[in-house]
Amino acid sequence: MALPQAKADTTEARLAGLTLPEGAGWGRAAREDALSRLTAMGLPGRRDEYWRFTDPSSLNAPEPAPAAVFEAHEAPIWDGVDRLKVIFVDGVFDAAASDPLEMTGLEIERLSDAMTRDIHWAKDLYGKLETRGQTPVERPFAALNTAFATDGLVIRATGRAERPVAIVYLHGSETSDAILHHLVKVEEGAELTLLETGPAAARFNEAMEVDVADGGTFHHVRTQGRDHERRAATHAFARLGTESVYKSFTLTVNGRLTRNEQVVEFTGDDAVAHVAGACVGDGRDLHHDDTVFVTHDALACESRQVFKKVLRNGATGVFQGKILVKQGAQKTDGYQISQSLLLDEDSQFLAKPELEIYADDVACSHGSTSGAIDRDSLFYLRSRGVPEAEATDLLTLSFLAEALAEIEDAALAEELQIRLGEWLARRR
Amino acid sequence: MLDIKGLKVKLEEEDKQILKGVDLAVGAGEVHAIMGPNGSGKSTLSYVLSGRDGYEVTEGSALLEGADILDMDPEERAAAGLFLAFQYPVEIPGVGNMTFLRTALNSQRKARGEDEVSSADFLKLIRAKAKDLKIDAEMLKRPVNVGFSGGEKKRNEILQMAILEPKLCILDETDSGLDVDAMKLVSDGVNALRSEGRSFVVITHYQRLLNHITPDVVHIMSDGRIVKSGGPELALEVEENGYADILAEVA
Numbered sequence: 001m002a003l004p005q006a007k008a009d010t011t012e013a014r015l016a017g018l019t020l021p022e023g024a025g026w027g028r029a030a031r032e033d034a035l036s037r038l039t040a041m042g043l044p045g046r047r048d049e050y051w052r053f054t055d056p057s058s059l060n061a062p063e064p065a066p067a068a069v070f071e072a073h074e075a076p077i078w079d080g081v082d083r084l085k086v087i088f089v090d091g092v093f094d095a096a097a098s099d100p101l102e103m104t105g106l107e108i109e110r111l112s113d114a115m116t117r118d119i120h121w122a123k124d125l126y127g128k129l130e131t132r133g134q135t136p137v138e139r140p141f142a143a144l145n146t147a148f149a150t151d152g153l154v155i156r157a158t159g160r161a162e163r164p165v166a167i168v169y170l171h172g173s174e175t176s177d178a179i180l181h182h183l184v185k186v187e188e189g190a191e192l193t194l195l196e197t198g199p200a201a202a203r204f205n206e207a208m209e210v211d212v213a214d215g216g217t218f219h220h221v222r223t224q225g226r227d228h229e230r231r232a233a234t235h236a237f238a239r240l241g242t243e244s245v246y247k248s249f250t251l252t253v254n255g256r257l258t259r260n261e262q263v264v265e266f267t268g269d270d271a272v273a274h275v276a277g278a279c280v281g282d283g284r285d286l287h288h289d290d291t292v293f294v295t296h297d298a299l300a301c302e303s304r305q306v307f308k309k310v311l312r313n314g315a316t317g318v319f320q321g322k323i324l325v326k327q328g329a330q331k332t333d334g335y336q337i338s339q340s341l342l343l344d345e346d347s348q349f350l351a352k353p354e355l356e357i358y359a360d361d362v363a364c365s366h367g368s369t370s371g372a373i374d375r376d377s378l379f380y381l382r383s384r385g386v387p388e389a390e391a392t393d394l395l396t397l398s399f400l401a402e403a404l405a406e407i408e409d410a411a412l413a414e415e416l417q418i419r420l421g422e423w424l425a426r427r428r
Numbered sequence: 429m430l431d432i433k434g435l436k437v438k439l440e441e442e443d444k445q446i447l448k449g450v451d452l453a454v455g456a457g458e459v460h461a462i463m464g465p466n467g468s469g470k471s472t473l474s475y476v477l478s479g480r481d482g483y484e485v486t487e488g489s490a491l492l493e494g495a496d497i498l499d500m501d502p503e504e505r506a507a508a509g510l511f512l513a514f515q516y517p518v519e520i521p522g523v524g525n526m527t528f529l530r531t532a533l534n535s536q537r538k539a540r541g542e543d544e545v546s547s548a549d550f551l552k553l554i555r556a557k558a559k560d561l562k563i564d565a566e567m568l569k570r571p572v573n574v575g576f577s578g579g580e581k582k583r584n585e586i587l588q589m590a591i592l593e594p595k596l597c598i599l600d601e602t603d604s605g606l607d608v609d610a611m612k613l614v615s616d617g618v619n620a621l622r623s624e625g626r627s628f629v630v631i632t633h634y635q636r637l638l639n640h641i642t643p644d645v646v647h648i649m650s651d652g653r654i655v656k657s658g659g660p661e662l663a664l665e666v667e668e669n670g671y672a673d674i675l676a677e678v679a
Contacts, residue, residue, distance in 0.1 A: 375481070380518040381528075383478050384588060385506035385536035394523050394531065401522020401571075 007042040010060050014043055017062045018148050027115030030127040034146035037131070041138045050137055053318040053350040054259055054289045058231050059141060064203030066174040067229035067256075076168065077197050077223055077419060078412070083166040084108070086153060090171060090201050091178020093151050105159030105190065111152035111181060122154045125183050129209040129237035133263035137293065142235040142261070145207035149181030156185045157192035157216070164193035164219075169200035171227060176201035182208040186216035186244070193219040193409065199227035206234040214241040214268055219408050223416065224260075225253030226423065228285075235261045240301075242268030249407045251416055252279040252288055253423060259289040266329070269299040276306040276406035280396075280420070281315035282427060284346070289318035290338075296324065296359075300331035305338070308403040310396050312343035322354040325362050334364035341399045342370055343392070393424040429627040430454040430477075430596055435488035437476050446472045448652035449488070454596070457624040461638055461663060462631045464649035465671045470631045471515065473649075474600045478512040479505050492596060506532075507539035509595030513585040513602050520572040525584070528572045529554060529591055536592060557590040561617050579610030586617035597621070598629045603637040615640030635667035650675055 003011070015038075020031050043060045044051040058065055084106075087097040093110055101108045114122045127146040133139060155165060167182075178201035186192050190213075200206070212218050224232065232255065238246050252258050264273045279288045294303045309317035319338035340349030351368040373395050381391035397420060407413035430452065437447040447469050454460050464470050476483050477490060479502035490498050497505050520528065534544040545553070558568060561583045573581050582602055589597055599618070603611055618628070618641050630641060638646070638660065646662040647654045648671070655678045656662065666674065 374518075377518050377520055379480050379502060380514065380520070381532075382502035383480075383506055383512055383514075384528075384532035384592065385503050385539065386532055387503045387535060387539075388501070390531065390535065391503075394528070395520070398520050398522035398571075404522075 003042040007045055010045065011039065011042045013062050014060055014144075015039070020147060021150055023112070023115050025115065025118055026120075026123040027126065031147045034127050034130070034143045037134065038140055038143040038147060041134070041140050041143065043140050043144070050291070050320070053320070053352070054257070054287060058257055059203070059205075059233050059259070064175060064177045064201075064231065065229070067171070067202035067227065067231070068174060069171050070199055070227035072226060074422075078166060078195060078415065081164065081166065081195070081412070083164045083195065085166050085168060087168050087170060088151065088178075088180065088200065090173050090176035091151060091180055091204070103165075104162050105157060106161045106165070106192070107156040107158065108165065109154050111149065111154050111183070114154040121156060121185060122183050125185060125209055125211055126181070129211065129239055130207060130235070132239070132265065133235070133237045133293075139235060139261060139263070141205055141233045142207050142237070145179055145181055145205050145235070149179045149207065152181040152183070154183045155192070155194070156187065157190040158187050160191045161193070164195050166195040166197070169196070169198035169204075171199040171201055171230070174202060177203045179205045180207075182206075184208065184210040184218065186210070186212045186218050188213045189215040191217040193221070195412070196220075196222040199225070199230055200232070202230060204230060204232040204234070206232070208236045210236060210238040210246070212238065212240050212244040212246055215243050216241065217245040218247070220248040221407055221409070221412050222248075222250045223253070224250065224258055225255060228254045228256070230255045231257040233259045235263065238262070238264045238273065240264065240266050240268065240271040240273060242270060242298075244268065244271045246271070246273040247406065247408055248275050249403070250277045251420070252277065254282070254286065255288065256285050257287045259291065261291045261293075263293045264303065265295045266298045266301040266303070270301065271298065272302045274304040274306070274406050276304075276403045277308070278400045278403040279309040279317060280423070281309060281311045281317060281347075282313050284314035286315040287318070288316070290321070291318075292321040294323050294334065295326065296329040296332045296334065297326045298329060300333075301329070302333040303335070304406075305336040306403050306406055307338040308400050309340045309349060310343065310399060311340055311347035311349060314346040316347070317349045319349070319351045319353070319368070321352070321366070322356065323364055323366070325357040325359050325364065327358040329359045330361040332359060332362040332364065334362065336366035338368045339399070340370045341396065342372055393421065396424060397421060429456045429458070429493060430629070431491040433489050435476070435490060436486045437472060437483050438486055440482050440484045446483070446652055447476065450652070450654055452647065452654060454627045454629060456627060457622075458644045459622065459628040459630060459641065461643040461646045462629060462649050462654075463633065463635075463646060463663060463666055468649045469652040470649055471600055474512055474598045474629075474631060477598060478502060478510060503535065504539065506592070506594075507536045511589055511592060511594035511597045513582075513589060513597065513599045515601040515604060517573050517581040517585055519574045521574050523572050525568050525570055525572050526554065529588060532588070533591055554591060557587055560620065561587050561590070562613060563587055578605035579607065579613075582606060582610065582614050583617070586614055590617065590621060595625065596627050596629070598631065600631050601633065602630070603632055603634060611637065611640060635663040638663045648674055
């Protein structure tokens with residue numbers, strides 16, 4: 001079916017400025033495949049149902065809008081954590097600033113290196129989960145990513161990784177347009193924690209494909225912010241084997257536009273997936289979108305979506321979350337909650353929670369709320385001498401706590417909690 | 429200590445007068461009990477004094493050590509030495525009890541121009557006070573009042589009082605929902621805080637709390653006014669005969 005003219009024009013204009021990265025072999029084939037999928041589906045427009053609440057035009061534009069480089073004036077987050085640090089500057093791997101890519105229980109290399117070898121496990125993953133994730137809903141920016149990603153990491157956990165892998169994104173150029181694609185494979189019974197932090201570029205398109213084998217465990221903790229002007233579209237595609245565990249948490253602060261999509265598919269029984277996010281948005285220019293799609297296609301899996309957004313001064317928050325339970329996926333336990341705390345009447349939260357269930361023996365629930373600061377709680381704190389602004393911050397942290405509680409590692413969670421408190425205080 | 433004159437209060441959102449001219453003078457070190465039937469305005473008085481919104485003072489004044497508190501924000505009143513022990517303490521998930529207490533104490537100290545208490549000193553202070561109230565380390569770590577029983581919540585209120593060392597404590601039906609043992613613990617906590625420089629206003633329906641916390645003066649409140657005042661024997665009279673007799677007598 002031919003694309004509508006406007007969509008075809010937008011797609012053509014965007015593609016005009018892109019060239020497929022050099023290389024031959026399976027990488028090239030996967031990229032060409034992704035490009036043909038992208039040209040068939042076209043880039044999204046406001047008329048697409050999946051983009052009804054979020055305007056994709058700044059993501060579609062041939063050039064990124066310039067974004068000032070943000071100076072944080074604070075110690076980078078998780079600096080004290082014992083980790084394998086990998087640095088990308090404007091989406092380019094910085095070998096000199098990164099730790100050596102070596103760790104017990106782990107194989108890690110650059111995507112471009114992996115693609116030079118004819119025989120590589122990455123061949124069976126690159127673009128594969130992304131392709132699966134295009135049904136039933138198209139995700140054009142993920143296809144664009146697979147076609148044009150210029151860099152990324154290829155990580156395979158073969159045992160219990162002794163330290164987390166921490167990707168630190170640095171933003172150096174006001175007009176950087178980064179497209180990164182990471183592959184993660186967690187083998188049977190292996191364990192890996194992946195951390196991501198830092199402003200990546202003026203415009204950032206990230207895709208991650210995560211394949212967790214039977215009994216494997218993957219923890220993902222990410223912070224986005226505090227750069228004000230970035231635009232980011234990220235996708236995580238996860239495929240989960242029997243008795244595997246996938247836990248992902250994202251903290252987003254600031255940013256003009258952030259769209260985080262998570263696509264999780266259970267293919268083995270008794271697996272667990274928790275996907276959570278906390279967002280603090282301030283200002284009319286802020287738009288934050290969490291779009292989640294969880295597919296239960298196995299027995300007795302547990303999925304949990306917990307998303308909380310604090311919005312003020314005209315900020316917009318979006319949540320689109322779906323739980324799809326396929327026929328035969330009995331004993332599914334699905335939960336989804338999305339909540340916003342609106343600190344004023346100018347801010348808005350748009351939520352589209354969905355359940356689609358084709359099995360008859362499941363427990364699924366979902367809820368979505370929007371509310372202001374609880375007056376009784378505020379009075380209680382003030383009556384103890386806590387000034388109104390500080391009391392509001394405490395109640396904001398209190399509101400976000402349920403999402404932060406999804407972080408498995410208490411030390412990582414605590415550092416985020418402290419940082420959040422500091423950032424809120426700075427805004428007063 | 430506390431000097432209330434001709435206090436008249438209506439609800440902000442509807443034209444309903446709740447307090448119709450309250451006069452009350454509480455001297456330093458004194459314990460005053462306010463009793464009265466449901467709807468007489470006892471809790472409203474405690475809210476108006478502590479600065480909860482939703483009420484409008486139409487007439488009268490309330491001075492704490494000579495300072496007009498009615499124009500102050502709730503946090504300013506707290507820093508000035510006022511403390512309300514809530515009838516229904518609020519649960520605040522995600523905020524640790526310790527963090528809350530330390531934030532409250534240091535906020536008040538900051539407002540008064542005093543140095544903040546260090547983490548180490550605070551820890552020492554809270555451990556000592558918590559022990560007296562049989563509040564264990566686990567309860568201190570938990571989020572504020574979340575999952576606390578009724579008795580634990582009230583003990584937590586008294587712990588806050590002990591840490592913040594206010595000049596005037598208002599106890600709003602602190603005895604509600606307490607069993608005999610919890611009432612004893614809470615009363616002992618309050619009695620330990622009694623001193624020459626600290627006054628109490630104890631609001632209660634029942635005389636039984638006053639067996640544990642002996643008041644200097646007992647007031648009977650009805651229909652937005654204090655209609656009768658007397659010694660502790662007045663509370664016993666209420667216990668024996670109910671409010672009807674007293675109210676008939678003053679009508």
